[in-house]
Amino acid sequence: MHEQFYHSLYRIRRVEEELARNYPTDKIKSPVHLSIGQEAVSVAVCQALRPEDVVFGTYRGHAMYLAKGGNLKAMVAEMYGKATGCTKGKGGSMHLIDTDAGVMGTSAVVGTTIANAVGCAYAMKLRGSQGVVASFFGDGASEEGVFYESLNFAVLKKLPVLFVCENNGYAIHTHQTLRQGVAKIHERAKSFGMSAELIEDNDCLALHEHVTTAVKALRGGKATGPFFFECRTSRWREHVGPNEDFHLGYRSKQDLQPWVDNDQVVRIAKLLPPAKRAQIEAAVEAEVQEAFAFADASPFPPESELYTDVFHHQVPAPLLKKVA
Amino acid sequence: MHEQFYHSLYRIRRVEEELARNYPTDKIKSPVHLSIGQEAVSVAVCQALRPEDVVFGTYRGHAMYLAKGGNLKAMVAEMYGKATGCTKGKGGSMHLIDTDAGVMGTSAVVGTTIANAVGCAYAMKLRGSQGVVASFFGDGASEEGVFYESLNFAVLKKLPVLFVCENNGYAIHTHQTLRQGVAKIHERAKSFGMSAELIEDNDCLALHEHVTTAVKALRGGKATGPFFFECRTSRWREHVGPNEDFHLGYRSKQDLQPWVDNDQVVRIAKLLPPAKRAQIEAAVEAEVQEAFAFADASPFPPESELYTDVFHHQVPAPLLKKVA
Amino acid sequence: MQETICLDRQSSATHAATAGAATRTLSYVDAVREATDQEMQRDPAVVIFGLDVDDPKCIQGTTKGLLEKYGPERVFGTPLSEDSMTGVAIGAAMAGLRPIHVHIRMDFLMLSMNQLVNVAAKSSYMYGGRVKVPLVVRSMIGKSWGQGAQHSQGLHSFFMHIPGLKVVAPTTPYDAKGCLIEAIRDDNPVMYVEHRILHFQKGPVPTAPYTVAPGKARITAPGKDVTLVGISYMQLECLRAHHYLKERGVTAEVIDPIWLAPLDIDTIVESARKTGHLCVVDNGWTTCGASAEIVAQVIERLQGTPNVRIQRLGFAPVTCPTTPGLESAFYPDARRIAASCYDLVQGRKMGWVPDERDDLKAIEFKGPF
Amino acid sequence: MQETICLDRQSSATHAATAGAATRTLSYVDAVREATDQEMQRDPAVVIFGLDVDDPKCIQGTTKGLLEKYGPERVFGTPLSEDSMTGVAIGAAMAGLRPIHVHIRMDFLMLSMNQLVNVAAKSSYMYGGRVKVPLVVRSMIGKSWGQGAQHSQGLHSFFMHIPGLKVVAPTTPYDAKGCLIEAIRDDNPVMYVEHRILHFQKGPVPTAPYTVAPGKARITAPGKDVTLVGISYMQLECLRAHHYLKERGVTAEVIDPIWLAPLDIDTIVESARKTGHLCVVDNGWTTCGASAEIVAQVIERLQGTPNVRIQRLGFAPVTCPTTPGLESAFYPDARRIAASCYDLVQGRKMGWVPDERDDLKAIEFKGPF
Ligand SMILES: Cc1ncc(C[n+]2csc(CCOP(=O)(O)OP(=O)(O)O)c2C)c(N)n1
Ligand SMILES: Cc1ncc(C[n+]2csc(CCOP(=O)(O)OP(=O)(O)O)c2C)c(N)n1
Numbered sequence A, B: 001m002h003e004q005f006y007h008s009l010y011r012i013r014r015v016e017e018e019l020a021r022n023y024p025t026d027k028i029k030s031p032v033h034l035s036i037g038q039e040a041v042s043v044a045v046c047q048a049l050r051p052e053d054v055v056f057g058t059y060r061g062h063a064m065y066l067a068k069g070g071n072l073k074a075m076v077a078e079m080y081g082k083a084t085g086c087t088k089g090k091g092g093s094m095h096l097i098d099t100d101a102g103v104m105g106t107s108a109v110v111g112t113t114i115a116n117a118v119g120c121a122y123a124m125k126l127r128g129s130q131g132v133v134a135s136f137f138g139d140g141a142s143e144e145g146v147f148y149e150s151l152n153f154a155v156l157k158k159l160p161v162l163f164v165c166e167n168n169g170y171a172i173h174t175h176q177t178l179r180q181g182v183a184k185i186h187e188r189a190k191s192f193g194m195s196a197e198l199i200e201d202n203d204c205l206a207l208h209e210h211v212t213t214a215v216k217a218l219r220g221g222k223a224t225g226p227f228f229f230e231c232r233t234s235r236w237r238e239h240v241g242p243n244e245d246f247h248l249g250y251r252s253k254q255d256l257q258p259w260v261d262n263d264q265v266v267r268i269a270k271l272l273p274p275a276k277r278a279q280i281e282a283a284v285e286a287e288v289q290e291a292f293a294f295a296d297a298s299p300f301p302p303e304s305e306l307y308t309d310v311f312h313h314q315v316p317a318p319l320l321k322k323v324a
Numbered sequence C, D: 001m002q003e004t005i006c007l008d009r010q011s012s013a014t015h016a017a018t019a020g021a022a023t024r025t026l027s028y029v030d031a032v033r034e035a036t037d038q039e040m041q042r043d044p045a046v047v048i049f050g051l052d053v054d055d056p057k058c059i060q061g062t063t064k065g066l067l068e069k070y071g072p073e074r075v076f077g078t079p080l081s082e083d084s085m086t087g088v089a090i091g092a093a094m095a096g097l098r099p100i101h102v103h104i105r106m107d108f109l110m111l112s113m114n115q116l117v118n119v120a121a122k123s124s125y126m127y128g129g130r131v132k133v134p135l136v137v138r139s140m141i142g143k144s145w146g147q148g149a150q151h152s153q154g155l156h157s158f159f160m161h162i163p164g165l166k167v168v169a170p171t172t173p174y175d176a177k178g179c180l181i182e183a184i185r186d187d188n189p190v191m192y193v194e195h196r197i198l199h200f201q202k203g204p205v206p207t208a209p210y211t212v213a214p215g216k217a218r219i220t221a222p223g224k225d226v227t228l229v230g231i232s233y234m235q236l237e238c239l240r241a242h243h244y245l246k247e248r249g250v251t252a253e254v255i256d257p258i259w260l261a262p263l264d265i266d267t268i269v270e271s272a273r274k275t276g277h278l279c280v281v282d283n284g285w286t287t288c289g290a291s292a293e294i295v296a297q298v299i300e301r302l303q304g305t306p307n308v309r310i311q312r313l314g315f316a317p318v319t320c321p322t323t324p325g326l327e328s329a330f331y332p333d334a335r336r337i338a339a340s341c342y343d344l345v346q347g348r349k350m351g352w353v354p355d356e357r358d359d360l361k362a363i364e365f366k367g368p369f
């Protein structure tokens, strides 16, 4: 299990480091919100999910996309604006999607996918699927009305949803305590009538245990959803873009240091025999290089693509079996 | 004090009974949402307020409007669509306002005035006023995102707001438990970090005590706002219109009976010497008849009024002293 | 007189006939209910929800009996949470359901704009066609009896403005059923616009399911002197105006666009080319409204050819007042439409306003509602 | 070359002159900041808030220094709660403050539609004039560098559609300052529309406070062959098109409406009457957009007089894509505007497209942002 964790964590870290490295070149065609420092949350949750389970996330969605099994080549190609990108170059880095892997979408408007995730869970429950839906969002998203409305509906209908709040303490440059009267998001969630936990220290394995227990209970029918996880974590780079941002003065290197010292990539690495670790890293490096090369070599979409996909082509309305 | 309570309670009850009686005639020109059965909440709160304090409410706002001192003639005339109405016949029964009495507005779109009340409180605090703002809304309104967003901001800025949830158990014909995963609105309010109380039984005097304590603390600077009061109460008539609605089957006469037996108008009446009571009732009857006669006799607005008030006339931007 | 009006609608009757199947007279409300029922029967993926769809009044009767027949998982009322419930509808649609989300007032859609404009309309495109959002949003425009500022707006032009949304505003029971079935089967978000006064309309409706697809506006009354386009409830006033104008020997060709997005401009252009006069009457404000768009498209198409005279009518450029005198001045009505069409045709102010005719009177919508 | 463009704007320069006071060259960003600063100084009732107005990047610099000068009660960042914060702004305005509510993206206003359309726009009217809502809502339209579906919309036509709202979209630093001061002093809700590329514009700005009131559009380049109306950022592309068209001996009269509601249609009508050709280029979609309204009003006013040829240009009728090739096809640009104006003037397709000229190149907006 630690091997899979490390593979996923290291892979995400390396992909984003490569994106950062490439940033100065003009190859990346849309704003990039890196998850570096926050990978543990996505990995811990997605390692507890099956391929048929579904996730929804945000513009800061690289970690979730990759942890859930989103196609790496299609992701990098999308950053490069290429026709081989996961949205053919139309959505860019803020709208990653891979429906084959259960990555149902990411949005640039904060909070929107929380409700979409709940709706997806409603559909899955109606169809009697065993699947669960994980909704990833930030601490800032928890201030939008749609967040509370969605919690209430999910409890009312007992939906198989995992609400995963990636609380990195900031909305852009503004600290949580400057935006929330009481900085206890999980307490608010609890007041809606769901089990809600706070995971303090970005602990990948601890969070994974909590989530696994919840998912088991859901699938076994021993519990109904939703479940809420407030996961304290930390974004190491600037809100958008590849660099550090201590010069802005809204937080200091010292503020960040404890999180860096507690880097989950390093921590899990230590749990592996050196040979195993080297093997994983080599495999990842190869895959990453290949993905960037693929993106580089891919063509841009033809101008005719501008007018496709505004409306979806008509197909007969799906019947239940098709739907399920 | 009981005299003022009874005068206010009895007056509201009688005005609405008269409106109901007049309903079949074509005199009333807009849909009427009666508060009959819920008067106690508005009276208990407004008796604790001063003229310079401000209230915001909903389309079910007759009780609040009158309890806060809104002009009765202007209210009835507004129902009749007359030029002498509180909005010159433009707003109708769902948009009662009397800025002289601190009734700052009522809205037909559920939840909207909650945020407006909080903004008003922000302005008053900024201007160093001693005033407080009471925001009246229903149990259904507590399901709108704007409700939660407004609570958070009020706590964040420590605003002098009293959130008064008139929980009559229903949104139109749908019971609270069919709309809320957990039917504890005050618990949710508490999770935002404010003092929040539940007043179970429509008890006018008990609620008044709670509110008085809160307002005293606010004015004395011994506490900061906001305060939250979930007030269980009950609407005796149909959601909109003058009649009972047991035939619809969403609630029974028995469901309502305990509330009727606990009628606060009757209860407070009993606390008065019969002579005093008779005197109050006579005065109210006279005032009510006069108000309806006034509305009857008043002219409709001229067609030229259609084009006025779309934009407010320019006046120099108020300076602080003007504002305060 | 409702009958008269309905009988006027030749092509709609014909249409019904050509649909072959047995045809009865149904109300608009029953047509909507039947369309929903038949589609829910046909396709288990169809679900319907929204505030009060399952309450005793079941949205003017349009959802009557559905709960009993299809159960609370496919037919349910919601919390007062328009924003998230729209997001829920979108998520459910992405997952393969075909939700019908109902709003008793179009005004309340302002709470859903973020999900409708930023998510529903854009998902197919911004996800490169990887997902679809087969969603129907039903909303009702209110009128009369003191509906006032916040219960009277026709905001369909907002949705026409946004690529990725379809918009339909049926005015007859026949189109109410056919357009709703079409909307439900469409794989894209469709804004289905109703009007509470049209709910009282009666007309011929085939028993069997059928669709009224985008791409064909309907000539509801033939004429040669002026082209009169009536949107939503204003279609009724235009048909009445057609009768008033006969008093002056003017025949107005009345057109019902039915689908506003995509819009069948050809039918309107051809009629305007023929009559030389175009009057578009919208059940909404004119500025940046559907009437502005239709007029602009017609001119773009006909410029160079002999001058077509155009005119727009709609809500007065103010907030809707409640008191009856002001409210009736706020809305265009058959007599004022007829008067200004007469001026348009004559090319100058004629000062003619027809006397009110009882046989053409409007049905009044009476509260409480 | 920005200078060139700015110098082109005769009347704006003149205006500045006539304003008498000392004039410097300022960026649009600094003009907005200065206007806010001067009004906050003049009137203690003016407050400014919105997401991140007090953060290190202070909204592209437009709120720089205000926190230090006026303190956290008059200058503050907010929670991510657009709906309620708009309601808060309205309530504060009713109570006598003059809030400026800032949104870094116009797209996010979709969360504020209920409060803007149903409350802000209607309060003065539905309360019979008993209250006023002196509110300014600043929002920015994004463009380029992968802004994409949800960070690129120009939705100003929504607000033009609603009675009770004013809408302004200044394009020069001069107008940015004058219009913002006017908007702050106005007793009604004003939607103040910025464009992130215009933020980089530089131009003459008087030091003293002054207002640019509604009611006067500005002719930013004189011409006789075609009237070219450019809204928001498209004003820049139109000025560039003006230069390209000279290559063909066509002089375009470029007009900046500045205020979209109320709209000075007279200036546009008079120009169109003179040139006989009207091309409206909007920084938004055309359907039910500002371009539809302007074209419709001009035709209403000029019908009967010799035919005026009209044309609308705007966003492609699709969602905004991120990849550069598709994105540049999504937007009108100077060369395509020039090409289609040339066709319009000639009355047929000429197949001319000017070669790109470096001296007219656009400034590129580069991320990260
Ligand atoms: C509705 C909305 N409001 C504002 C923004 C601008 N914005 C982009 S990211 C962001 C901060 C979000 O913070 P959080 O939810 O904690 O996510 P994080 O970036 O920390 O991962 C804001 C305010 C937006 N994209 N959407
Ligand atoms: C935003 C919005 N959604 C829906 C409605 C339709 N509606 C009118 S009253 C009402 C019920 C409100 O219930 P509650 O808040 O408890 O107030 P009550 O009528 O019980 O006093 C609803 C759903 C509305 N007016 N506004």
Ligand SMILES: [Mg+2]
Binding pocket: A138, A139, A140, A166, A167, A168, A169, A170, A171, A172
């Ligand atoms: Mg965060």
Ligand SMILES: [Mg+2]
Binding pocket: B138, B139, B140, B166, B167, B168, B169, B170, B171, B172
């Ligand atoms: Mg209630």
